[in-house]
Structure formats: C-alpha cells, structure tokens
Amino acid sequence: MTTLTPLRRFTFPILAECISPDNFTGKTCKEAGRLNVWEGNKEKKLSDLFKIAESEPETATITIQGDVSKVRRIGANMKTGAILINGNTGSHLGEEMRGGRIIVCGNVGGWAGSMMRNGVIEIHGDAGDYLGAPYRGSTQAMRGGEIVVHGNVGNEAGCHMKGGVIKVHGSAGQFIGFHMSDGTVYVEKDCQSRIGACMTSGKIIVGGVLESVLPTFTIDCIRPKVKVGDEEAVEGPFYVFLGDIVEEGDGKLYVRKEKNPHLSHFEKLL
Amino acid sequence: MELLLRNGFVYDPVNGVKGDRMDIAIKDGKIVDCVNESKAEVLDVTSMVVMPGGVDIHSHIAGSEVNTGRLIRPEDHFRDCERKTAVTRSGVGHSVPSTFTTGYRYARMGYTTVMNPSMSPLEAKHTHEELNDTPIIDKATYPLLGDWWFTLEYVKNGDLKGLARHVAWMINCTKGYAVKIVNPGGLEAWGFGNNVHSLDDQVPRFSTTPREIIRGLCKANQLLNLPHTIHVHTNNLGMPGNYVTALETMQCVEDLATDDKPVIHITHCQFSAFKGEDWRTFESGSEEIANYVNCHSHVTVDMGQVIFADTTTMTADGPFQYNLYRLTGHKWANHDVETETTAGIVPFRYRRKNYVHATQWAIGLELALLIRDPWKVFMTTDHPNAGPFTAYPRIIAWLMSKKAREATMKRINPHAARRGLLGSIDRELDFSEIAIATRAGQAKALGLRNKGHLGAGADADIAVYDVNPETTDPSREYRTVRKALRRAAYTIKGGQTVAKSGEIVASPDGSTFWLDVKTAEPAEVGEEMKAKFRDYWTVEYENYPVPEHYLSVSQPITVKAGV
Numbered sequence: 006m007t008t009l010t011p012l013r014r015f016t017f018p019i020l021a022e023c024i025s026p027d028n029f030t031g032k033t034c035k036e037a038g039r040l041n042v043w044e045g046n047k048e049k050k051l052s053d054l055f056k057i058a059e060s061e062p063e064t065a066t067i068t069i070q071g072d073v074s075k076v077r078r079i080g081a082n083m084k085t086g087a088i089l090i091n092g093n094t095g096s097h098l099g100e101e102m103r104g105g106r107i108i109v110c111g112n113v114g115g116w117a118g119s120m121m122r123n124g125v126i127e128i129h130g131d132a133g134d135y136l137g138a139p140y141r142g143s144t145q146a147m148r149g150g151e152i153v154v155h156g157n158v159g160n161e162a163g164c165h166m167k168g169g170v171i172k173v174h175g176s177a178g179q180f181i182g183f184h185m186s187d188g189t190v191y192v193e194k195d196c197q198s199r200i201g202a203c204m205t206s207g208k209i210i211v212g213g214v215l216e217s218v219l220p221t222f223t224i225d226c227i228r229p230k231v232k233v234g235d236e237e238a239v240e241g242p243f244y245v246f247l248g249d250i251v252e253e254g255d256g257k258l259y260v261r262k263e264k265n266p267h268l269s270h271f272e273k274l275l
Numbered sequence: 276m277e278l279l280l281r282n283g284f285v286y287d288p289v290n291g292v293k294g295d296r297m298d299i300a301i302k303d304g305k306i307v308d309c310v311n312e313s314k315a316e317v318l319d320v321t322s323m324v325v326m327p328g329g330v331d332i333h334s335h336i337a338g339s340e341v342n343t344g345r346l347i348r349p350e351d352h353f354r355d356c357e358r359k360t361a362v363t364r365s366g367v368g369h370s371v372p373s374t375f376t377t378g379y380r381y382a383r384m385g386y387t388t389v390m391n392p393s394m395s396p397l398e399a400k401h402t403h404e405e406l407n408d409t410p411i412i413d414k415a416t417y418p419l420l421g422d423w424w425f426t427l428e429y430v431k432n433g434d435l436k437g438l439a440r441h442v443a444w445m446i447n448c449t450k451g452y453a454v455k456i457v458n459p460g461g462l463e464a465w466g467f468g469n470n471v472h473s474l475d476d477q478v479p480r481f482s483t484t485p486r487e488i489i490r491g492l493c494k495a496n497q498l499l500n501l502p503h504t505i506h507v508h509t510n511n512l513g514m515p516g517n518y519v520t521a522l523e524t525m526q527c528v529e530d531l532a533t534d535d536k537p538v539i540h541i542t543h544c545q546f547s548a549f550k551g552e553d554w555r556t557f558e559s560g561s562e563e564i565a566n567y568v569n570c571h572s573h574v575t576v577d578m579g580q581v582i583f584a585d586t587t588t589m590t591a592d593g594p595f596q597y598n599l600y601r602l603t604g605h606k607w608a609n610h611d612v613e614t615e616t617t618a619g620i621v622p623f624r625y626r627r628k629n630y631v632h633a634t635q636w637a638i639g640l641e642l643a644l645l646i647r648d649p650w651k652v653f654m655t656t657d658h659p660n661a662g663p664f665t666a667y668p669r670i671i672a673w674l675m676s677k678k679a680r681e682a683t684m685k686r687i688n689p690h691a692a693r694r695g696l697l698g699s700i701d702r703e704l705d706f707s708e709i710a711i712a713t714r715a716g717q718a719k720a721l722g723l724r725n726k727g728h729l730g731a732g733a734d735a736d737i738a739v740y741d742v743n744p745e746t747t748d749p750s751r752e753y754r755t756v757r758k759a760l761r762r763a764a765y766t767i768k769g770g771q772t773v774a775k776s777g778e779i780v781a782s783p784d785g786s787t788f789w790l791d792v793k794t795a796e797p798a799e800v801g802e803e804m805k806a807k808f809r810d811y812w813t814v815e816y817e818n819y820p821v822p823e824h825y826l827s828v829s830q831p832i833t834v835k836a837g838v
Contacts, residue, residue, distance in 0.1 A: 139350070140349070140350050140353050141349040141350065141353075142347065142348055142349040142350040142351075142606075143349075143350035143353070144605070145350075
C-alpha cells in the first residue's frame with residue numbers, strides 16, 4: 006500500500022493520470038515519485054507535490070490522505086488494484102477506468118467515471134456534473150462497471166451511457182440519462198426535470214419526487230418493483246414511461262407512484 | 276542562400292528522372308543547374324529518396340466549414356494535442372486540426388502545396404484569414420460557383436461570354452484559383468429542402484439543368500484559359516448506383532475537349548463510384564469508371580481514399596450531409612449560405628467490419644490501381660471526409676505493396692473482401708508513379724508550372740525521405756517505406772529547410788496563389804447586380820471583394836483570358 010499526502014494546499018489544477026495502481030506496481034517510493042504530473046502549465050514530479058510513503062508493498066492500493074480537489078484524472082485508465090481517497094477529489098476521477106476499485110470519502114468534481122468500461126467507483130459524498138458521461142462532444146460514455154454515490158449528483162449523470170449501473174442514494178439534477186442507449190441509472194431521492202431526454206434504450210429509476218416527465222414519454226404500465234443491476238430490486242409501485250419518442254427510443258423510465266401524485270393523471274391513459 | 280542536396284535517389288517524373296543518383300542545387304529559393312560548392316550548405320542525402328515537395332489537389336484545411344467542424348468536435352481535439360516548441364505553436368485536432376498544426380503536419384510529411392477546395396464566396400475573407408495562419412505550405416482555394424445565382428442566370432440565358440466574365444470577376448473578387456462545382460443544381464434546391472437526382476433534372480426556379488451548369492462553366496473555364504479544369508463533385512454523391520451519374524458527368528463535357536487536354540476533374544471519385552440499387556446490394560463501380568478514364572484523355576480524378584478511422588465529413592453538399600446524418604444519427608451542422616451554396620458537417624467513423632465502409636476502402640484503391648496512367652489519378656483522402664491527410668503514408672504503402680493490401684483485407688469485412696476486385700489486382704506502384712500521383716500529376720493538373728518537378732527554375736520545394744530504393748523492396752518492406760514517408764528526413768520549402776527528421780525547424784509563411792484573370796473588357800458589375808446585393812445578401816457589394824492586402828503573402832498568377 007502506498008500513501009500519498011499533499012505537501013501543500015494546491016492552487017493550480019493538477020493533471021495526475023499517473024496516480025493509478027497499475028503505474029505504482031513494482032515501483033519503490035522513489036521511483037513512483039519520479040512520475041510526471043502537470044501543475045498548471047509546469048511539468049513536475051509527483052514527489053514535488055506529495056509525500057509518498059509505502060507500507061505492505063504486496064497490496065496494490067493507493068491511499069490519498071487530504072484534500073486533492075485540484076487534482077484531476079486520478080485513476081485514469083486503471084485496470085486493477087484500489088485507490089482510497091480520504092478527502093475531496095477533482096474532476097475526471099477514474100476516467101476510462103477498466104477495472105479495480107476507487108473509494109472516495111469526500112466530494113468529487115465533474116466527469117467522475119467518464120467513459121469507464123469496468124470496475125467500481127464508490128463516492129461517500131456528492132458528485133459533480135457529468136457523472137459517467139463522455140468527454141464534451143463525444144458519444145463514447147460509460148459502457149460498464151458501477152458507480153455508487155451516497156450523496157447528491159449534479160446534471161447530466163449517465164449522459165450517452167451505453168452500459169453499467171449508476172446508483173445515487175441522494176438527489177440528482179437535470180438531464181439524467183441524456184441520450185443514454187443502455188445501462189441503468191437509479192436515483193433514490195428526488196430528480197429535477199428533463200430526465201431521459203433523447204434516450205433510446207436503458208433504464209432510469211426515480212425513487213423520490215420527479216418534477217415533470219417530458220412530453221415525449223408515454224405511460225406504459227404500473228409495476229410493483231424494479232431490478233437495479235443484477236441482484237438488487239427496489240419495491241414500488243412505479244409508473245413506467247417509454248421514450249424518448251422523438252428518437253424512436255424504447256427507454257424505460259420508472260417513477261415511484263406514491264411520491265408523485267402530480268403524475269396520477271397519466272393513469273387514465275392506461 | 277545556396278544549398279546542395281548531394282547524392283540522393285531523385286524521382287522527378289516531369290523531367291524523366293527515375294531514381295538516378297543526382298545532386299540538386301538550390302539558389303535563392305529556386306532550383307538551379309549548379310551552385311558554388313565551397314560556399315553552399317551541403318546536405319548529404321546519400322541512399323535517400325529525393326522528390327519534389329508534395330502537392331495536394333483537394334484538402335479541406337480552411338474556411339467556415341472547417342471551422343464549424345472544429346467547433347462541433349471537441350472530442351476530436353481531446354486525444355490529439357501538440358505542444359509548442361521553440362519554433363512551432365501548440366495545436367490540436369486529429370481530423371480537423373487547427374490551422375498551424377495543419378501546416379506543420381503537411382510539412383512533416385514532405386508536402387509543400389495544398390489546395391483548399393471549397394470556399395463559399397461569401398466566406399472568402401474568413402478562408403483567407405485561416406490560410407494566412409496556415410504556415411509553411413503554399414496554398415490556394417477554389418470558390419464554389421456551381422450554384423451561385425448569377426451563374427444559374429447566365430446559364431439559363433445562354434450568355435456564355437457574360438458567364439465567363441462573371442467567373443473572372445468572382446475569382447478576382449474572392450482571390451480564388453479554380454472553379455469548384457458541388458452537386459450542381461442540388462445545392463440551390465437544398466435551400467428549399469429538395470435535391471436534384473440526375474443531370475437532366477430541372478433546377479427549381481432557374482429552368483436549367485445540372486448538365487447545362489457543368490457545360491456552361493466548363494466552356495467559361497476554357498474561354499478564360501484558367502490553369503486548372505473545372506473541379507467537380509458530382510450529383511448523387513454517396514448514393515448507391517451513382518457511378519452512372521459520374522460517367523454521365525464525364526461524358527457531358529467529352530465534346531468540349533481539344534488536343535487531349537483534360538477539361539474536367541472529378542474529385543474524391545471513390546464517393547461517386549458506387550454500384551447497386553440500395554445499401555444492401557451496394558458494390559464497387561470502380562471498374563466502369565476506370566475503364567472510362569483509361570479510354571478518355573479529357574478527365575482527371577482523385578481518389579478520396581477511405582481510412583478506417585474516426586473522422587469528420589464536411590462538404591458543401593448539404594443534401595448529402597443530411598442523408599448521412601439520417602444514416603448515422605450523429606450530430607449535424609447545416610448551413611445555407613444565402614444565394615451561393617450550402618454546407619453540412621457530420622462526424623463519421625469508417626469501420627473495418629462494416630461491409631459498405633470496407634467496400635468504399637477498396638473502391639479508392641481499385642480506382643488508383645485500375646486507372647493505368649498515374650497522371651490521371653491522384654492520391655487524396657478528401658481530407659477530412661474519407662480520412663485525415665496524415666494517413667497518406669498508409670495509402671502509399673497500400674498502393675506500393677500487394678502484401679500491405681492483403682494484410683488490411685484480412686481485417687476487413689470478409690464479405691467485402693471476397694466480393695471486391697481489389698484482391699485480384701496485382702499492380703504495385705513504384706516510387707516514380709507515387710511521385711506522379713502525389714506531386715507531379717497534381718501540379719500538372721493544377722497548372723502550377725513551378726511546382727511538382729525539380730528542373731532548373733522550379734520552386735525549391737523538396738521532400739527527402741530516408742529510404743533506400745536500391746536495398747528496400749516496397750512490396751515486401753512496406754512498413755519501412757510507410758515509416759519513412761510519415762516523417763520526411765528533410766522538407767525544403769522555398770530553399771529553406773523547414774523540417775528535419777520529422778521535426779519542424781523553421782516555420783516561414785507560405786504563399787497564397789490566386790488568379791488575376793485579365794479579360795478584354797472588365798466584367799460588368801451593373802447597377803442591377805449591385806441592387807441585388809442589397810436585396811439578397813447580408814453583405815453590401817462594396818464590402819464583398821477580398822482586397823489583395825488581406826493575403827499575408829499574395830502570389831497572383833496573371834491569366835490572359837480569351838474573352
């Protein structure tokens with residue numbers, strides 16, 4: 006296990022895709038300290054920014070102690086091992102991640118799990134916008150793996166999503182599952198509007214209050230419960246909407262019936 | 276400033292030099308017969324290939340269309356960034372690189388002259404601003420005149436001389452180099468949501484036809500003695516069965532040819548060589564096109580070779596881009612340029628395993644290999660429509676080596692590989708033919724007398740590649756050739772070494788060529804036309820022309836017109 010502690014409070018954005026267990030395996034603290042990072046427009050060594058200590062060298066785990074909210078792309082492209090962060094973290098956490106596990110005890114910036122293929126990201130705090138979304142302009146979003154957020158998330162979580170599961174135990178912003186074509190997004194609490202816009206397939210579940218359903222969704226039925234991922238099921242009952250019709254989509258939107266009496270007028274269309 | 280390239284294997288097809296060991300002498304930016312060896316800087320290029328600097332006849336590198344492509348594709352920049360160095364600026368972009376990066380990347384591959392093939396006249400100023408910011412390479416741009424309202428009116432009225440004078444005025448006014456025609460008639464129709472589907476369809480509101488537009492502009496082009504022929508993007512581009520339209524387009528100007536000189540250039544011919552009734556019965560029509568081109572001397576074509584990559588399609592052919600958007604469901608930018616033309620942009624990924632894409636890949640190569648005369652078929656990717664220009668070394672490897680083609684064919688859609696002609700073609704181009712297809716032929720077709728050859732008096736634009744043609748067999752060692760072509764050992768532009776081992780060492784400004792067409796009587800810009808500018812354009816007549824001082828390095832070529 007390697008422990009990284011910030012040597013000072015960072016003011017400039019730092020690009021540190023080298024912080025991943027794949028890069029640290031087989032390296033001593035000194036060697037790991039020679040990995041390149043960018044602080045603002047200056048190229049630096051990892052040891053210029055962090056104190057690096059090693060214990061139990063056989064486990065592929067990196068622990069970061071302290072606030073790294075200016076540090077971006079931690080765990081990018083990681084395939085194995087684990088990263089544990091005790092503090093707030095910057096954007097693009099676990100970008101294009103292919104395996105392993107990232108646990109954050111703190112808040113995370115935007116684009117966490119962007120373009121991820123596999124692995125698990127667990128966030129014991131809030132996540133920013135674009136959770137599991139692709140890079141701006143791209144359609145290559147999250148394709149597999151799991152993201153669990155115990156706090157709230159911002160806008161456009163699961164945008165362009167093509168697979169995997171996002172579970173949010175708090176509330177979510179607007180445009181959840183925008184353009185999604187597969188996978189599952191579960192929001193335990195409330196959700197703002199425009200959910201599932203342009204979705205062609207996949208599943209979005211809202212356990213709390215949903216402000217409104219887009220007019221391009223049509224009610225299909227009422228279901229007593231719904232599966233989230235392979236094992237977990239959530240008890241309902243749920244209104245099931247299909248859409249987005251303008252995209253000729255057959256995505257499913259599940260909205261908890263008891264929390265959303267303002268949607269009861271849809272029942273007469275059944 | 277004198278420079279001597281010593282002892283290279285020189286390929287200069289215009290002057291009949293085919294791989295002879297020679298010295299090339301340069302003085303004051305021109306190639307000369309000899310220089311004072313004691314004073315000149317000597318570059319030892321023993322066992323390297325020396326060719327004229329590359330010339331690209333068709334590559335979208337500047338203008339509002341390209342810039343919109345940049346704007347809608349941040350993900351294209353994200354994975355391809357270049358840091359600044361002591362001499363270069365930073366830049367981004369894989370399929371639509373930023374202007375400076377475009378210049379550097381061309382120079383790295385030994386290219387020194389690039390033609391920007393599509394400029395809406397209204398956006399000429401923007402295009403020239405971007406060309407000014409594209410360093411090292413010489414460039415020129417073709418205004419789109421095929422759907423321009425005045426062209427359509429002159430064609431409708433049958434006033435050929437008036438049309439010629441008007442074209443001359445437009446070329447002067449936009450600082451253009453050749454007449455570009457895109458989907459003649461179709462773009463005017465697209466302004467109202469329609470298209471034309473054959474050469475004899477009526478263009479709405481103008482009671483003329485695509486055939487009359489092409490013939491009219493071809494005759495005007497001849498009357499004006501323009502150095503390049505008309506540059507045509509055919510009707511029905513990208514639709515199955517369109518090889519018939521391409522053949523009809525070539526046939527429709529057959530009678531206008533005199534003394535074996537080309538009168539029409541069919542650009543990115545791969546997109547116009549589709550056979551079949553729909554996408555399910557889609558197949559290659561390259562054989563029919565190649566047979567026609569082999570039997571006729573009035574036509575030249577360029578490949579528009581597909582590269583299996585993520586790229587950005589952009590053409591002035593609005594209806595085609597709309598179809599592509601419907602096909603892919605990807606993002607789409609559409610533009611109706613007032614009374615002049617249209618434009619569309621759709622990101623696109625060519626996939627090896629897709630039958631249609633794999634067949635398209637084969638069509639480009641089939642055209643280049645089945646057309647026997649390399650002076651008639653030029654290497655392009657219609658950058659960035661079929662792939663980025665940075666893939667040229669890969670295309671050269673496919674053209675020079677059957678083994679390279681077979682290696683790729685193993686990885687493409689098996690149905691496409693079995694059904695196509697490509698597997699049965701044994702032809703392999705040699706360095707001399709490559710020099711024609713990538714520089715000499717293109718310079719000749721463009722009428723650039725000082726480019727594309729290494730005779731005394733030519734511009735000292737030279738590419739040196741670190742590959743020994745005596746010991747390297749491109750047919751087997753295509754990887755070595757490909758690697759050498761990616762990064763030129765030396766690129767010399769105007770007598771100055773600009774790239775060394777693929778690194779940019781100097782970044783001078785390139786020139787912008789334009790035609791100063793001298794007609795016997797100046798084109799009439801009557802009060803009626805000025806009034807129309809006020810009625811139909813967002814730009815006033817007085818602000819419309821691009822003044823010469825707008826071009827940072829202006830190189831006018833004076834043409835004496837026969838009208």
